[in-house]
Amino acid sequence: MYERVEETAAAVRGRCGALPGTAIVLGSGLGDFADTLLDAVATPYGDLPHWPASQVVGHAGRLVIGNVAGKRIAALSGRVHFYEGYDLGTVVFATRVMGRLGVKRIILTNAAGGINTGFAQGALMIIDDHINMLGSNPLVGSNDDRVGPRFPDMSEVYSARLRTIADDAARAKGVQVSHGIYIAVHGPSYETPAEIRFFRTIGADAVGMSTVPEAIAARHMGLEVLGISCITNMAAGVLPQPLVHDEVIDTARRVRGSFIALLEGIIERL
Ligand code: HPA
Numbered sequence: 001m002y003e004r005v006e007e008t009a010a011a012v013r014g015r016c017g018a019l020p021g022t023a024i025v026l027g028s029g030l031g032d033f034a035d036t037l038l039d040a041v042a043t044p045y046g047d048l049p050h051w052p053a054s055q056v057v058g059h060a061g062r063l064v065i066g067n068v069a070g071k072r073i074a075a076l077s078g079r080v081h082f083y084e085g086y087d088l089g090t091v092v093f094a095t096r097v098m099g100r101l102g103v104k105r106i107i108l109t110n111a112a113g114g115i116n117t118g119f120a121q122g123a124l125m126i127i128d129d130h131i132n133m134l135g136s137n138p139l140v141g142s143n144d145d146r147v148g149p150r151f152p153d154m155s156e157v158y159s160a161r162l163r164t165i166a167d168d169a170a171r172a173k174g175v176q177v178s179h180g181i182y183i184a185v186h187g188p189s190y191e192t193p194a195e196i197r198f199f200r201t202i203g204a205d206a207v208g209m210s211t212v213p214e215a216i217a218a219r220h221m222g223l224e225v226l227g228i229s230c231i232t233n234m235a236a237g238v239l240p241q242p243l244v245h246d247e248v249i250d251t252a253r254r255v256r257g258s259f260i261a262l263l264e265g266i267i268e269r270l
Pocket residue numbers: 111112113114190191207208209232233234235236243248
């Protein structure tokens with residue numbers, strides 16, 4: 001794994017110009033942010049060695065490195081998911097490459113279902129902490145001590161410093177944000193109403209099928225992590241209607257403006 005990550009990082013280094021200090025993973029329907037980068041170099045994932053490509057609608061699949069507010073950023077438009085059949089080591093491959101490239105922090109964004117009934121569709125939630133219900137962990141298997149420790153601490157996965165910066169940015173940009181706990185499930189089927197009631201009982205505010213593996217791998221490497229969920233739909237059973245993926249994409253596109261403003265405000269403050 002170490003060698004493959006190094007090979008991919010070398011390929012990225014060879015074409016990106018100045019190295020990025022921050023990586024941003026763009027969730028379902030949130031990829032438009034990548035178009036706002038200046039002096040950008042865009043590379044389809046397929047052109048990078050070993051890089052897994054997603055088949056999911058709403059995930060363009062390209063790495064864009066460019067400038068926002070005078071800072072060099074790597075925007076990952078599209079990610080692969082556990083439910084696509086990839087093992088979690090592959091799911092976090094891109095995170096590993098970013099760490100190897102030398103980024104200091106990673107901003108993980110996603111589309112999520114709202115469990116907290118105080119949330120409205122289209123709300124943006126800063127992730128304060130997570131619950132891993134994937135039934136596995138990206139660090140399973142032998143540990144490479146060059147990358148990180150065998151038993152990494154997870155008491156502050158989502159950096160308090162970056163969460164404060166996100167709040168400041170939201171206030172300055174006039175974007176409303178909430179805070180909450182993200183629970184990661186395997187998918188790809190959506191949850192049952194009983195599962196959502198269970199998740200609410202154990203303290204979750206939003207549910208999704210990504211982010212947690214990348215957050216764990218990023219902390220393993222010592223990166224600072226910020227997580228932002230776009231509440232694209234209310235979770236199963238909250239409203240008397242079925243869940244459809246089109247709604248997820250439509251809502252994410254609808255909040256595009258405030259999502260991009262929030263990200264810009266955060267980057268300005270890094
Ligand atoms: N459940 C799981 N994942 C999701 C959802 C949901 O309701 N919405 C967007 N991603």
